[in-house]
Amino acid sequence: MRITRTKRTQPPTTGVSSSGFRFLGIDPSLSSTGYAYRDLDGVLKTGRIVTDDLRGPWRLSYIRRRLEAIVSACEPTHVGYEDYAMSFGGSKKHFGRVFHLGELGGVLKTMLWERGIDVIMIPPSVLKVAIVGRGGSKKSPVGKEQMTQALCKYGYHVAQNDEADATGLMLCAEWKTDATTIPKNARQYLRLDSLRECETVAGKLQSIAKI
Secondary structure, eight states, rough: EEEEEEESSSSSSSOOTTTOEEEEEEEOOSSEEEEEEEOSSSSSEEEEETTTTTOOHHHHHHHHHHHHHHHHHHHEEEEEEEESSSOOOOOOHHHHHHHHHHHHHHHHHHHEEEHTTTTEEEEEHHHHHHHHHSSSOSSSSSHHHHHHHHHHHTTOOSSSHHHHHHHHHHHHHHHHHTTOOOGGGGEEEEEGGGGGOOOOEETTTSSSSOO
């Protein structure tokens, strides 16, 4: 069980607007949950929550508690969260893993909702199209390499795959809410129209909650 952090020192290539919005990208995983956000100086910070050999409720609790600490540190108003892939094929082992990942999603999204944080659900295919400019499997080795290479176009050098995905999710959440000024040299690569498919789940403080 461990949490890894990687500080980035390059200046951001997009400027956050005066809206006051703050963003966190979360790439949920049972073994290595990636996250990305900007600190108060606008510097990108990324890291991973690694669960090692934890299983069941222990694993869910561990990821939630570690992510709660990250949320408390960066205080996001919006989270770019990778939605479930709509492919349920594969082996029995893979099918079971889908259910476990669904449990993790329920735990994390409930925690974010309780804190009044809006969650923008970004499907893997939409993330790939928006950042890379074309679809395909983001989970394949080639797809992961394409993600890290595409981020370099925007000035973000994130080598670790889970952290790169989280950075992409953070950027998509920013672009979805029009909270950033996109660099002119990056406009030609973007496919922002794909973000129309993303659902936003309003946090408890913004939604009508009968509790």
